[in-house]
Amino acid sequence: MIREHFQNHFDRDLGAINDRTLPRDTMIRNPMPLTPGFRLETLSPLGLCGVDRVYTNRNRRALGLAVVALLTNLSTSQISAAGQDHPQQITVNGKNYNWPKRPVVVVLIDGGDPAYVNAGLAQGLLPHFQRFMNDGFVSVALDAMPSLTNPNNVSVITGVPPSVHGISGNFFLNPVTGQETMMDQPEFMRADSILARFSEHGAKVVAVTAKNKLAKILGYKLRNGISFSAEEADKCTRKENGIGDCLAYVGKSLPNEYSGDLSLFVLEAGVKILQREKPDLIYLSLSDYIQHKYPPGSKEANEFYVAVDKYLGRLAALGATVGLTGDHGMNDKSNADGSPNIVFLQDLLDQEFGSGKTRVILPITDP
Numbered sequence: 001m002i003r004e005h006f007q008n009h010f011d012r013d014l015g016a017i018n019d020r021t022l023p024r025d026t027m028i029r030n031p032m033p034l035t036p037g038f039r040l041e042t043l044s045p046l047g048l049c050g051v052d053r054v055y056t057n058r059n060r061r062a063l064g065l066a067v068v069a070l071l072t073n074l075s076t077s078q079i080s081a082a083g084q085d086h087p088q089q090i091t092v093n094g095k096n097y098n099w100p101k102r103p104v105v106v107v108l109i110d111g112g113d114p115a116y117v118n119a120g121l122a123q124g125l126l127p128h129f130q131r132f133m134n135d136g137f138v139s140v141a142l143d144a145m146p147s148l149t150n151p152n153n154v155s156v157i158t159g160v161p162p163s164v165h166g167i168s169g170n171f172f173l174n175p176v177t178g179q180e181t182m183m184d185q186p187e188f189m190r191a192d193s194i195l196a197r198f199s200e201h202g203a204k205v206v207a208v209t210a211k212n213k214l215a216k217i218l219g220y221k222l223r224n225g226i227s228f229s230a231e232e233a234d235k236c237t238r239k240e241n242g243i244g245d246c247l248a249y250v251g252k253s254l255p256n257e258y259s260g261d262l263s264l265f266v267l268e269a270g271v272k273i274l275q276r277e278k279p280d281l282i283y284l285s286l287s288d289y290i291q292h293k294y295p296p297g298s299k300e301a302n303e304f305y306v307a308v309d310k311y312l313g314r315l316a317a318l319g320a321t322v323g324l325t326g327d328h329g330m331n332d333k334s335n336a337d338g339s340p341n342i343v344f345l346q347d348l349l350d351q352e353f354g355s356g357k358t359r360v361i362l363p364i365t366d367p
């Protein structure tokens with residue numbers, strides 16, 4: 001009954017979106033090297049969660065499974081893992097969230113397009129993904145627009161779309177200063193973080209991100225929590241990050257920023273923290289390095305997903321309810337001959353309105 005209800009609404013939303021004419025994949029001038037066959041963000045991340053089947057939040061579909069994955073794994077209890085009293089339910093940005101009855105771990109695979117998982121499943125490489133899909137809940141959803149990392153990570157941790165939480169890109173033209181600015185500071189957020197609000201009520205909350213650009217936003221207003229980025233794990237202090245000497249704590253050396261290992265460091269940190277700290281809620285945000293570089297079913301992509309799969313198994317074996325989602329999908333932005341499929345928007349606008357009259361910025365920019 002609940003499943004049917006959810007599915008009906010979900011299909012209707014998808015239908016509404018599909019009825020609109022989505023533009024072909026186009027790009028404006030891109031500061032990244034344009035190599036043949038390059039891959040970029042697109043709609044349709046994967047969303048799945050293991051163990052619990054309950055999803056009663058009928059009004060929270062709009063953001064897709066990114067949020068559903070988090071919400072559906074929260075259930076009622078009176079005592080936190082740390083043994084503290086807490087409300088049975090809290091309200092964040094107008095929505096009610098039940099207190100988790102056991103540790104909840106939400107993993108976000110950056111650029112986690114379903115095609116990668118399907119390719120691994122087809123070869124029987126991902127037993128834990130498969131088990132979650134069989135015994136839990138799985139679906140493909142559209143992400144929040146724009147389909148970029150920062151807006152969608154913030155949608156997951158606030159439960160509201162970018163039009164409400166204010167993180168409209170990775171990068172924007174600040175109307176106050178006239179400067180092109182990274183959107184990586186909490187001052188740009190207009191909504192409360194679910195992570196922070198749970199911590200304010202005594203939950204032990206953990207937020208670990210691969211990329212440092214999300215660290216400040218994910219850790220914003222966390223009370224007595226643990227929060228750091230794999231990218232700067234060598235700079236952890238107990239005062240700033242909740243644990244000191246993260247490299248020793250996790251038991252791995254500092255990963256290269258441009259490697260799949262950056263994500264595996266985050267997952268290893270999640271396992272160690274789950275074992276040692278009795279957390280209530282853990283958010284682990286991975287990197288999209290592999291997905292940008294390798295297509296679904298490639299040796300490198302399969303190896304990465306096999307490693308992620310093992311971590312999902314370890315997290316579940318430690319008693320956590322595990323939710324998994326992506327922030328957006330990923331696909332080729334090339335013509336059949338491998339050349340980049342690009343429209344240089346600034347050139348077109350200059351032709352139409354004259355040079356210097358308009359200014360194009362690239363909200364995907366991630367220097």
Ligand SMILES: [Zn+2]
Nearest residue numbers: 110111149327
């Ligand atoms: Zn991303």
